[in-house]
Amino acid sequence: MDNESLLNLAPMIGAEQIALLERLSNACGISGDEGEVRTIILEQVKPTVDEVRVDALGNVLAVRKARKETRLRLMVAAHMDEIGLILVEEEEGGLYRFEKIGGIDNRTLVGKMVLVGKDHLPGVIGARPIHLQEEGDDERAIPIDSLKIDLGPGGKAKVGDRVAFATRFQNLGVSLMGKALDNRLGVAALIELLKHPLEYADLCAAFTVQEELGGARGARVAAHAFNPNAAFALDCTPANDLPSWDGSENVTYNTRLDAGAAVYVADRGTLSDPRLVQHVLDTASAAGIFCQVRQPGGGSTDAASIHRVRAGIPSLSISTPGRYLHTPVSIVRLADWQSTLALVYLSLQRLTPDVLGQPR
C-alpha cells in the first residue's frame, strides 16, 4: 500500500464519535455490572458486524470479516467496565456503607455526588464540616469506614447496588472531560474500527468485562474463544505529566498528553511481543502518526491475560494517555485519541503473516 495515502485511510474522530463517547462516558458500568454499556455496544455494532454474541461472562464478541481474503484473525480488546463503588450495608435514614471496586484512592471520594443502582438514584458522599474538625484531622485521610453514601432521609437502595460517580461528560475543545474515559475511549474506538473492515484479516472485537478487578478475566475467555493470530489491547494509560511540587524534573510521567498514542513495551502484566512493537512503531513512522513509548513500569491491561491464553497469543497494548484516570473525572486530548485510533487501525491493516512468521 502507498504509505503517502496511509493516514487518509484511517477512521476519523468527528462529532458522531464524540457524541457516542459522551453516551458511553455517562453510562454506568462498574466491573461485574456492565449491562448499560453492553446495551449501547450491541446497538452500535449489530448493523455493521458479521457475527456478534454475548458470552458467559458478559463480554461482547463481534467479528467483522476481511474485505478481500482472510489471512489472519486479529483480536482487539477494549474493556467496557469502570471503577466505582458498591453498597454493602444499609444504615439508618438513607445512609449506606460502601466498598470500592477497582483501584480508587480514598482521598478522591469525599464530597462527591454519585448515582446508585440501575435507576441512577442520586446520592452524596459527605464529610465532617471543617468547623468541627479536631486537631490533626487535616493530616489524616478520611477512612472509608467513616464515609457514607447518603440518599437523603428515607432514601432506599439495595445492598449490592453498584455506584458510579455522577460526573457529566464535557467537550472542552482540545480536550474531553468525563468519568470512565478509561476505557470508554477504547470502546468507542473499537466500535468505530468495526465499521472499517480490514483487507486481509478478520477483525475479532472483544468488548471485555471485569478488567478493573485485576486478572483481566473477561479478556481471558474472549481470547480463548477467538483464538486469534495476534491481539491488541486498546485502553487508556495515565498521563502523569504534571509539574512536581518543588519544580524538579518530572521523570515518572508514564505518558504525556499531546504526545500521541502510547505504545507498551512492558508493564506489570505483559512483556509486549517485540515483533508487534516494531511493527506498530514502523507503522506510526510510515503514516506520520504521533506516538510515544509508555514508560515501562506498573499497570496492566487485557493483554496481561490474552498473551497467556491457549499456547500463547502475540499481544501488545496501545493506549490513549489520560490524566486522572481512576478518579471521578479524567481529561484526555482529542488529538491523542485520534492518533490511537489511527495507529491501531493502520497497524492491523498492515499486519501480515510475514511479520508474525519472524522468529520472536
Place this chain on the structure above:
Amino acid sequence: MSEITPFLKKLLTLPGLSAYEDPVREAIATEWRPLVDELSVSRVGSLHGVRRGRGTWEGKRPGILIATHMDAIGLMVTGVVDGLLRVTEVGGVDPRVLPYQPVTIHGRRDLPGVIVQPPESLLPSNTRGKPVRLQHLLVDTGLLPEEVHELVRVGDLISFATQPVELAGETLAGHTLDNRASVAALTICLQELKRTAHPWDVWAVATVQEEETYAGGYTSPVDIHPDLAIAVDVTFAKGPGVSDYRGFPLGKGFTVGYGANVHTAMFTALKDLADEMDLPNHVEVMPNQSGTDAYPMQVVEEGIPTAIIGIPLRYMHTPVETVSLKDINRVGRLLAEFISRLDDHFMEKICWDGK
C-alpha cells in the same frame, strides 16, 4: 418538592464568592423586587429590600432586619504553572474535599475545570497517603498551556460547579446551600408577608462577605438602624461526621440560637412562637460567638437586640451540602408570623432580668 426549589436551585448555580456577590445579588433582586417596596444596594454590596409597615407611629416606625448572607466559599488563583493553576481558599475550605471537584474559573471568560491531586511521585515524600495540602492541589482546564496563560491570571476567582440535586425526603444537595438556603427561607417569608398586614418595617438583607470579614453584617445595620435583627444561617445537621450535641436532625425542624450572641428576650419570643405554631424546633446552645451575621450585628452602633435561626445542614462547606426543604419552609413561615405580630408594645418585652 417545595415551590421555592426552582429559585433555590438557580441561586446554587450562580457564582458569588465573598466580595464578588454581583451575579447572585442580581438574581435575588429579581425575585425580591415584586415582594418589597424598595430595593437598594449598600456601599459594600449587600442587597436591602424593605417592606414598609402599616402601623402609625409618633416617631420613626420601628424596623426589623433579617440578614441572610449570600456569599459563597471558593478558591482564588495564586499561580499558573505549565497551564495548570495553583490556588488558595476564599472562606474556610477543607482541602480534603477538593480533589476532583468540578469548578468554574472566572478568567477572561468563564472556563470549566477540575481540581486535581497530582500523582504521589510529584508530591513531597513525607506526605504519602496523607491528604494533599491546598498549595499542592492544581486546577486543570483541559486547555493548552498557552491558552491558559492568556485567559487566566493570579487573583482570578474559582467557583464550585457541582450541579444541585434533589435527594430523598425532600432534601436538596449542592454547594453554597450555606447560606443560599437561608436566602430562600427569607424569600418565603417575604412571599407570606405580601398576604399579611405588618405594622413594622421589614428589612430583608442579603449580606456580603460573611465567610471572610462579616463586612455586610457590620455595615447594613448602620444604613438601616433596625430595632431588632435576626440572622438566619445554616447550622450542623446530624449525620456522618456529626453525632454530638452540635448537630440537629435533618428535616426535623430549625434551631433557635441561645447564648451570649442572642438577646434572651428575642430567643424566648421566637422559641415560644415556634412552639405555639407547632413548628418543630431545637434550642441551639452557642457557648461562644455564633459564627453568623448576628455576631457583627449585635455590636453595631449602640448595639442591637439580636437573634439567630439555624437551618440544619449536612456536610457544611463541601460541594454536597444537604438541606431539608421542609426546614427552609418552616423558617420562612416562622419569620413571617413573628414579623406580622410585631406591634407598638413589642419593644417593651425586649428587656433584661424581667425589667
